[in-house]
Amino acid sequence: MTETSDTRSAADEARDTPRGGLRRVMRYLPMVAPVLLWAVPCWVLLYAxxxxxxxxxLTGTALFALGLIGMPLAMARGHGRRQQDGAAIVGDTLLGSAWVLFTWSVLLxxxxxxxxxxxxVGDGQERARIVTWAVLGVAAVLLVWGYAEARRVPRVRRLDVQLPRLGAGLDGTRVVLITDTHYGPLDRARWSARVCETVNTLEADLVCHTGDIADGTADRRRAQAAPLGTVQATRARVYVTGNHEYYSEAQGWVDLMDELGWEPLRNRHLLLERGGDTLVVAGVDDVTAESSGLAGHGAHLDGAxxxxxxxxxxxxxxxxPKxxxxxxxxxxxxxxxxxxxxGQIWPFHYLVRLDQPALAGLSHHGPRTLLYTSRGTGFWGPPFRVFAPSEITLLVLRSPQHSA
Incomplete structure (x- = not known):
C-alpha cells in the first residue's frame, strides 16, 4: 500500500508541475505583458x-518609457476605485495603440x-529603417481606421436562420440582436440614439440585448443608456446580464432596463406566439454571476x-458563447x-478562441443547437476596432414547414 501511495503521489506531482508552471506564468503575466507591449516596438523601431x-x-526611448509608465497608471485611475473617465480614456487609448504597435513590430x-x-534590398541599416517606417505607417493607418470603425453606427447584418422545430406560423419572425454596447468613459449618448434609430427601421418582432450594457454603474451611465427606452418591437424587448454588469452593480442595470421597458430574463422565459405556433424565449444571467456574490444572481438554465x-x-x-x-x-x-x-483588435481573435467556442457568426453545437455570436454593437476599452467590425444583427427565423 505504501508503494502504491508513493507511486500515485509521484504521478500526481508530475501532472501538477506543468499546471503549477502555467499558474506561475499567469500570475506574472499582468506585470510582464505591459513591458513587452512597449519594449518590443521600442527595440524594433529604434535599436534593431x-x-x-x-x-x-533618446526621444523615442523616452516616449516609450512614458507609455510604459503612464498606461497602467492611467488605467488604474480610470478603471480602479477612482473611476476617472479622463484617465480611463488615456489608458485605454494607450493600450490599444501599444497592442497595434506590438503586433506589427513583430510581424513586419x-x-x-x-x-x-x-x-x-540595401544593407542592414537601410532595411531596418524601412521596417521602422513601415511599422509606423501601418500602425497609424490601422489606428485611424480602427477608431472610425469603433465610433460609427454599426452596419446591419441580416441572415435567415432555419430552426427545424419552428412552427409555420412563426416563419419570418424578425429578431434583432444588439449586445456589448459598453457605454463608458467616452460619452456616446448620440451614438446610442442613432443605434436605436437604426434598430427601429428593422421592424423587429423581438429585440434582444445580451448584456455588457456599460462600464460603470447605471446611475453613472444612465444618459447614454436612456435611448434604449425608444427601441420598438411588436412583441417584446428582452435583456440578460453580461459579465461587465457584475463589475458595476448589476442589479442597478436590471432595474434600469426594466424601467426603460425592457424585460430582464433572469433565469426565466416568456412565450412568443404567432399564427397558432409558440416560441419559448428564455434568458440566463451571465456565467460570472454566481461568483460575483450578488444574492439571487447565477446562470440557471433549468430555472429559465x-x-x-x-x-x-x-x-x-x-x-x-461558452x-x-x-x-x-x-x-x-x-x-x-x-x-x-x-476579437475587436486583430490578432486578439486568437486569444478569444482559447476561452470561447465561437468568435462570431453562426455555428452548430450538438445534434440541433445553433449558436449565433455577435461581434458586438459597441467596443470595450480601447476605442478601436481592427478587422472586427461591430454589428446590429437581424435574424429572420425560418420554419422548414413553411419552406415545404
Missing part, C-alpha cells in the same frame, strides 16, 4: 540596426525584414426553462450571445 541620431533614439520586424534581405413545454422550440439569450455546452445538453434550438467582440 537603424543607428538613428542620438537625439532621435520579422517578415518584412526577411523579405528585404532575400530581395537584396421551468414550466416550458419541452416540445416547443427554444431561443436562449446567454451573454457568453454557455452553449449547457444549452446543447438541454436541446436548445438557438442561442444568441455576444461577449467576444469578434
Amino acid at each position: 540596426g537603424q543607428h538613428w541620431p542620438l537625439a532621435v533614439t 520586424g520579422v517578415l518584412l525584414r526577411a523579405a528585404l534581405a532575400v530581395a537584396g 426553462l421551468q414550466g416550458a413545454d419541452p416540445d416547443l422550440p427554444v431561443l436562449l439569450l446567454a451573454h457568453q 454557455f452553449v455546452d449547457r444549452a446543447a445538453a438541454q436541446g436548445v434550438d438557438l442561442q444568441l450571445s455576444g461577449h467576444t467582440h469578434g
